Amino acid sequence: MKISIFKSLKFKIIFLFVVLVVVLVAMVYFFMHLGVKNLEENLIGNRLEADINYIEDLIGDGEWNVKDGAIYLGDTLVGDGTEENANLAPFLEHEEKTGTFSYVFIKCSDEGLTYLPDTDTQEGYQEGHFLRVAGSTKNPNGESIVGTYISKEVADELDENGTYAGEANVAGGRIYCLYNVLCDAEGTVIGAVVVGRSVSELTSQIDGVSRSILTSVVITAIILLAVIDIIISGWTRSLQNIGRQMNDIEIGNLPEEKIKVTTRDEVGILVMRMNSLVESLKENEALRIKAETDALTGIANRFGLTRFSGETFEYCYHNSKTFAVGFIDIDYFKPYNDNYGHQAGDECIKMIAEILKDLRKRKDMFCARFGGDEFMLILNGYTKDELIQIARELKENVEKKEVEHLFSPTADHVTISQGYSFGTPHSRQTIDDYIHIADDALYRVKESGKNSYTIKNFIEGSIVRD
Numbered sequence: 001m002k003i004s005i006f007k008s009l010k011f012k013i014i015f016l017f018v019v020l021v022v023v024l025v026a027m028v029y030f031f032m033h034l035g036v037k038n039l040e041e042n043l044i045g046n047r048l049e050a051d052i053n054y055i056e057d058l059i060g061d062g063e064w065n066v067k068d069g070a071i072y073l074g075d076t077l078v079g080d081g082t083e084e085n086a087n088l089a090p091f092l093e094h095e096e097k098t099g100t101f102s103y104v105f106i107k108c109s110d111e112g113l114t115y116l117p118d119t120d121t122q123e124g125y126q127e128g129h130f131l132r133v134a135g136s137t138k139n140p141n142g143e144s145i146v147g148t149y150i151s152k153e154v155a156d157e158l159d160e161n162g163t164y165a166g167e168a169n170v171a172g173g174r175i176y177c178l179y180n181v182l183c184d185a186e187g188t189v190i191g192a193v194v195v196g197r198s199v200s201e202l203t204s205q206i207d208g209v210s211r212s213i214l215t216s217v218v219i220t221a222i223i224l225l226a227v228i229d230i231i232i233s234g235w236t237r238s239l240q241n242i243g244r245q246m247n248d249i250e251i252g253n254l255p256e257e258k259i260k261v262t263t264r265d266e267v268g269i270l271v272m273r274m275n276s277l278v279e280s281l282k283e284n285e286a287l288r289i290k291a292e293t294d295a296l297t298g299i300a301n302r303f304g305l306t307r308f309s310g311e312t313f314e315y316c317y318h319n320s321k322t323f324a325v326g327f328i329d330i331d332y333f334k335p336y337n338d339n340y341g342h343q344a345g346d347e348c349i350k351m352i353a354e355i356l357k358d359l360r361k362r363k364d365m366f367c368a369r370f371g372g373d374e375f376m377l378i379l380n381g382y383t384k385d386e387l388i389q390i391a392r393e394l395k396e397n398v399e400k401k402e403v404e405h406l407f408s409p410t411a412d413h414v415t416i417s418q419g420y421s422f423g424t425p426h427s428r429q430t431i432d433d434y435i436h437i438a439d440d441a442l443y444r445v446k447e448s449g450k451n452s453y454t455i456k457n458f459i460e461g462s463i464v465r466d
Helices: 009-059 089-098 152-161 200-250 266-291 302-319 333-340 342-359 384-401 431-447
Strands: 064-067 070-073 076-079 101-107 125-135 149-151 163-170 173-183 189-198 323-330 365-371 374-380 416-423 453-457 463-465
Touching: 009 089, 009 101, 009 173, 009 189, 064 189, 070 101, 076 101, 076 125, 089 101, 125 152, 125 189, 149 152, 152 163, 152 173, 152 189, 200 266, 302 323, 302 365, 302 374, 302 431, 323 333, 323 342, 323 384, 323 431, 333 342, 342 365, 342 374, 342 384, 374 384, 384 416, 384 453, 416 431, 431 453
Parallel strands: 416 453
Antiparallel strands: 064 070, 070 076, 101 125, 101 189, 125 149, 163 173, 173 189, 323 374, 323 416, 365 374, 453 463
């Protein structure tokens, strides 16, 4: 079937590609937006460098040093990680005058550091070996955060580069921070200082510039998305229907209805091919069912039995399920057929088949006419006690029919003999082994008087008779 260029899948893909290019342009604009933000952050970083110098001037004069587990600037105590020894005044004055928070840390060992879980106001983080000793920031509960550690990510960056700049979650707020290490007179790193400013002002400025442009981009994107949805909706519905039908076919169910053809492009052709395939499969399935169905009884014949028993045996083998084979034989059927006539014989066979059909309503059970007056059951997942119950039920249901058989030495009505084998298949077994044992079990019943059953456990060799 020839497809118009405007209806072809190629044309639609090209059109979609053009739309994606427009989206890509919008993304480029977004990243340019981020670039502007980075420039602004660099300007903030320069301001924070001045803030670090200012906070040091407010604290005191001299070299940074550590004495008795506390950090000093010259002779001025800054703190040791406790509230009692925290010199907060310079930091509070600094924040009041500049709007910038600040903190000083003392470097410590990694011993005892842990992971702090998430809270309602702050993300969890792994502690790093810099302890807060003094500063201005408080947590959302109004408590000082003196005595807490910075994150390991920042601590590692300070160890490697001596500085860290970037956004951080400090006491529940997004802050752009600048960390610098503090060294003593010999150049040994003994702590760190951090200053930070809220990024909300920065964000507000950038958002104000870009809001109008972003609004127009969003409106354009919505329109384009609506167009794309109209174009691809037919494809997606058709492909989803094809997927559902393929899934049904995979699990053995042929779809009842055809897929509606909604487009005239390659997807539409695919839908029509799928519909043709389903019709062909239905025809083949009908022929298979007919070939595997016994004409007299309506249950499976030897062909159907062979296919189903093989599949069931493989399933039981791979899933460690019990597998069972049962033979059912009408007792003294030849005398019955000879004396009551072939039509009566056929009715007797159909009667047994109907009883097996009722029994087949149980899960994981299959029945078939093996030949003549002999039937076979295939079962998976059944225990020995459940097989005994099935055998008894079959025996009783046949006797309840009270079909006259005056030529049977066993009873004055039709009876059956049953032989079963069951077990859990392993690599050294075949389905023929189970059939052979079930046939032998049936032979034992016939030898011992018929109208009974024998169940043989393939593994244990145990026998149950009735």
